[in-house]
Amino acid sequence: MHSQNFSKKKALLIEDMAEARIMQKKMLNDFGFGSIEIAMKAEIAIELLQNTTFDVILSDYNLGRGKDGQELLEELRHSNLIPHTTTYLMVTAETSIEMVMGAIEFQPDGYITKPFSQAVLQRRLDKMLTMKEKLLPVNLALDAGDLKKAITEAKVIAEEHPQLAGKCQRIVGESYLKLKDYRNAIAVFNKTLNERKMPWALFGKAQAKFHIGELDKAEQMFRQLMMDNRFFVSAYDWLAKIKMAQNLPQEAQQVLIDAVERSPKNLMRQIELGKVSLSLGDYDIAETAYRRAVFLAKNSCYNSPEIYFGHLKSIVKIAQEEHLLSRHEGNFNNTLKKLHNLFFDQPSVRATCYSYEIDLLLAKNDKKNAKQVFNTWSAESNSKQTTPLSDEQIATYQTAFGA
Template identity: 45%
Template sequence: MPLIDYSKKRFLVIDDLVEARSMVRDTLKEAGASKIDVAMSANAAMEYLRTRHYDLILSDYNLGRGKDGQQILEEARHNRLIPHTAAFIMITAETSPEMVMGALEYQPDGYISKPFTRAELRRRIDRMLQQKEQMREVNVLLDRQDWASALQLTEELLDSKPQLAGKLLRIKGTLMLELEYYDDARRFYAAQLKDRHMPWALFGLARACFYMHDYDKAVEYLQKLMLDNQYFVKADDWMAKTLTVQGDYRGAEDILLAAIAKSPKAVLRQMELGKVAALNKDWTTSEQGFKRAIVLANHSVYRCADNYLGFIEAVLQQLEAGQTLPKATLNQVEESLNTLDNDFKGIATDTLRSRYQACQP
């Protein structure tokens, strides 16, 4: 194995338990690392990720209360706080399937499961850093969103580095979708599935079909995916998306409700539920979705005016239909109106306010 110069790399260790933190930090120090930040909570970790760029992030999956390691990864990757060139290793004591939930979209680069010795941890980190080194050029292009060059380089690496084939093929498919080569992508994913049963390929195939407006096929593949792996909730999201396009709002709402029962903490899914339920004129569910989205998005980048607007609309619709709602809900409407005025300037609340006033006895 070629040697990795740890002193040139920056590390972030995320763990709520002091012994675990020091074990990981000591292992990194022994390997020669000096630029090590340590976060004791998800919030502290997000703050570090917003302000610094790391080469390797090691996070425990279970961080006590609040966000877990997977949520940190998803939020950080979604907002490009972790570049493709950086590696994320999830430390886990879990063998339960919940751990890999949704992991197809935002998968950590590697896992290490407890218990492990320092030597084992060191080996895992070494391997990860080497692999990232081998993939560096592709990842740089991905970070630049230079999809065409990335695709060309991926093809070259597929020939020269067969051990990376699994990762490269996934990237290749995603790039074809990004470049809108839907025909090619569909053929590519179908060919992959012929050889091996791989959920990512089935998921890619479904997406290619969706973009080609072949919604029936997309539904068929997504159904298969959901049947194979009930914890792969991303499939549910795409199913809801496809059903919505097909005009089956009721079906989409049911799918989202089921997905939320499996994984209640995903902000975007709650938002989607709020929207789809509104299309169904199911205002109670819409209110619930937006309400939970507001709570979950608090102090995060998902905090947006749409959640407040959606929530207020859902409540107003119920009031205008003559329903009586709890005082707490009405208070929340007033709070939301104030939040919109204070934090989201440029959004006019006059009409909403007068509609709300009109509903008051």
């Protein structure tokens, strides 16, 4: 096999453990990399990637305190900090299903399990970079956001390099999906499925069927994927969307419960389970989902006050229906504290925190402390630290206080 010339390549090594860092850097030096940057944690990697483009990123999954490798990759994808031309290899000592599922969901170009030899790493990088080179015109078009050009280039490369035909067909099909050209997307996915039963092609076809309103056919395909391939957790998300579109929220909830059991580290899925459960009045499941979401949000690029509000709301709802357990009260206070630390300088967040605090105290029939929070809110709204209470809120609370 053609061996890569790494001398003109730039590598970024993201590893928090000194020993592993030294060893991996030595391997990259031995391969002849022209430039090697080091990041000991995710935040440093993000800063580097805001200013520099690398040919290879070698990132560990466990990065000590702060974001782990999965959360880093999620942020880099979300912020478009990794171009399609970059090769991203996840390094892990873990082989737990939770880790594997999480890593797969954010699609690194590959992952390699510790311990690995220099020869194994070189073979992997050789293979991955050679493929990236062949796909360069497609990846440049994708980075430029020119999906039509990406489709044209992918068709040319599929002719020139038949071994990359499957990869190119996937790019073409997924580009048609993004362009909302569902008929052409289905034609491409059908062509693949006629040649080989590829899960990604069935997944793409099912999404296209969903978008053109053929929900029953889409459901059949997503269920087939779930049965055949336990790693395709995204199929569960789409099945839940179908159930919501069919106005079957209880079925959607069950699908999401199954999905979070398989891949619990997906923040957006936990939030969706929380939302659906709240709408069903299933406040215990909502509380669990939002509590997990609050934990995951800490290091996520999707962190927002709404996640924390969902958790507070679910606990208030529990308190309004039954005697509140001390565990729930502890969870409420923990989430409230996080809101104070992260978002309390926003007047609207401050106001929403006060409203949930009052609601919880009233549910416990603690009118005295509820009134104290009400007075604090009123005083702070006069000094513009918080958004003011609405007339409706004032009337509701004063009635509750017996004023």
